[in-house]
Amino acid sequence: MDTLNQFLTALSKAWLQADVLFLVSFGLFFFALWFLPSLLALAFNRQHLGKIALLNIPAGVSWIAWLALLVWAITGKLSNKLAAKARLKPVL
Structure with a gap:
């Protein structure tokens, strides 16, 4: 359970530090794949x-x-x- 909490914490930190260009390109890639x-x-x-x-x-x-x-x-x-x-x- 501790490992999952560490992973979620690291993921949320990375998500908050991401710039707008990365988020837009990730969204476009995600929807193109979907x-x-x-x-x-x-x-x-x-x-x-x-x-x-x-x-x-x-x-x-x-x-x-x-x-x-x-x-x-x-x-x-x-x-x-x-x-x-x-x-x-x-x-x-």
Whole structure:
């Protein structure tokens, strides 16, 4: 318990001594990382961008949900291509 108190004390001192530029850059980095699935969906022009962006807000709390959104944002069109291929090939 003493170690936790020392850590929290050191963290609060470092936070109070940080300058504005560091805090702004840390905030921008944090939000860019939090909304990375939405940014990738926007970059890859996914049709489900709105759903990914909406689900990205609570998904940042859970690493599993965040990773699932990241995969969805990256492979969105790939699943459509695989589904189209599966429908075209006859079953032997």
